[in-house]
Amino acid sequence: MDKKLQFSGLWAVILGGSSGFGFAAVGKLCAHGMNIAVLYRETSAAEKLVKQRFTEIAESTSTTILPYNINALDQAGRDSFIQQFSAVAEKHSVKLLLHSIARGNLKPLTQKKDLHTTMQTIEDEAYNTLSVDDIQLTSYAMSTSLLDWTRALLKAELFNEDGRIIGLTSEGAHKYWEGYAAVSIAKASLESLAKYMAVEYSAYGLKTNIIQAGLTGTSALKKIPGSEKLIEIGVKRNPFGRMTKPEDVSGVIYLLCTDEAFWINGAIIHVDGGEHCK
Numbered sequence: 309m310d311k312k313l314q315f316s317g318l319w320a321v322i323l324g325g326s327s328g329f330g331f332a333a334v335g336k337l338c339a340h341g342m343n344i345a346v347l348y349r350e351t352s353a354a355e356k357l358v359k360q361r362f363t364e365i366a367e368s369t370s371t372t373i374l375p376y377n378i379n380a381l382d383q384a385g386r387d388s389f390i391q392q393f394s395a396v397a398e399k400h401s402v403k404l405l406l407h408s409i410a411r412g413n414l415k416p417l418t419q420k421k422d423l424h425t426t427m428q429t430i431e432d433e434a435y436n437t438l439s440v441d442d443i444q445l446t447s448y449a450m451s452t453s454l455l456d457w458t459r460a461l462l463k464a465e466l467f468n469e470d471g472r473i474i475g476l477t478s479e480g481a482h483k484y485w486e487g488y489a490a491v492s493i494a495k496a497s498l499e500s501l502a503k504y505m506a507v508e509y510s511a512y513g514l515k516t517n518i519i520q521a522g523l524t525g526t527s528a529l530k531k532i533p534g535s536e537k538l539i540e541i542g543v544k545r546n547p548f549g550r551m552t553k554p555e556d557v558s559g560v561i562y563l564l565c566t567d568e569a570f571w572i573n574g575a576i577i578h579v580d581g582g583e584h585c586k
Contacts, residue, residue, distance in 0.1 A: 315342035315565070318468065319397050320404040322346045323380045323457065326358045328526040329476060330408035332554035333561045334362070338369040340562060342403065345374045345393050380409060381453055390464050402466045404565050407454045407475045410528035412446035412494060413438060414487040443490045450494035451475075451501060458505065462512060472565050473509070473516040475502055476557075477576065479523075479584060487533040499576060506574030515573040517564055522552035522580025547582040556581070 320337050324330045325346035334344050350358055355377050362373040374396065378385040415438045454475055461467050480488045481495035499518055506516040523542035529535050543551060560579045563569055578584050 314340045315403060317343075317398070317401060318403040319343045319345060319401050319466075320406060320565075321393075321402055321457070321461065322404075322406045322408060323453075324348060324408035324410060325406075326350055326354075328408065328410065328524070328528065329521065329554050329557050329561075330406065331361075332558035333406055333408070334373065335365050336555070336558040336562045337404070337565070338365050338371040338373065341369070341371060342565070343372040343374075343397075345376065345389075345397070347376045347378060347380045347389065349379060350377055380457070381411070381449055383456075386456065386460055390460055390466075394464050394466065397466060399465045400468050402461055403468045403471060404561075405454075405457060405461060405467075405471070405473045406561060407457070407473075407498075409449055409453065410526070411449040412491045413442040414491070414531055414533065415442065415489075416487055417489050438490055443493055446490035447494040447497050450491060451498040454498065455501060455505070458509065458514070462509075467512065467514060469513040470567075470570060471512070471514045472569075473502075473505065473514055474561055474564060475516075475518045477518050477520045479520065481520075485532060485534075485538065502576075503574055510573065515564075515570065517572055517574065518576045519557060519560060519564075520576055520578050520580065520584070521557045522546065522578075522583040524552045524554060524557070526554065542583060545583050545586040546580070547585070550581070552580050552583070 320342050322330050322333060322344060325334050326348035334346055338344060359375055362375055366373040376389055378389060415436065417438055419437060458473060475498050477495045477499055480492050481499060502516050502518045509516060523539060539551065543549060557579050560577060564572060
């Protein structure tokens with residue numbers, strides 16, 4: 309089969325697709341004939357460049373890319389998307405729901421205490437450390453919003469009978485990274501959620517899997533305190549001596565959409581060149 313016809317007539321819904329893993333997935337899936345509905349949040353200036361890049365990909369692959377600059381974490385935004393998208397896409401045509409939202413709080417649980425700690429420092433801590441609201445907002449953005457989107461697409465009868473759901477986690481879900489507590493909690497939650505979705509949504513033909521990517525030089529990584537040290541250590545640990553690239557991950561996203569991957573369900577797949585082994 310011509311690879312450009314492989315996913316002809318099918319759609320991917322990508323949450324967070326203007327950069328990083330989501331954007332790489334747009335290019336990879338379009339190259340195999342899949343149409344894309346991509347959601348993101350960008351300023352009008354940044355969106356102009358994003359749309360230009362989407363247009364170039366769509367024209368070069370003879371596919372359709374529908375950009376939606378909306379808040380994917382807001383019910384009104386989700387409802388608006390479903391209404392607009394349903395007018396374009398046929399029922400049961402969504403092959404993939406990719407959750408690639410990177411939005412969260414990067415603060416410590418507590419300020420470091422030393423000999424110079426004062427009452428003012430303690431009072432300021434409430435503004436500089438994670439609150440329960442911070443954790444809840446991060447967990448919804450990077451974990452449980454996946455459930456709302458799955459339910460919305462199912463209710464609208466958009467999911468293909470052999471649909472795939474993919475989320476993204478990181479090694480930081482299982483070990484300490486400075487300032488990463490809220491995201492770590494969210495990623496650990498996502499892994500647990502995916503396990504239950506893999507079982508319960510199998511009744512609808514859906515397969516739910518999580519990709520644990522290696523350290524990748526995305527804008528999200530660069531926001532983590534001490535990311536330079538993480539990168540340095542990650543490159544040394546990696547058997548191939550380099551960081552993971554978004555294209556490494558998008559290749560596996562594509563593979564998980566193929567007919568040959570239909571029996572993979574409830575898995576956490578390491579896409580890191582063996583970085584996790586050391």
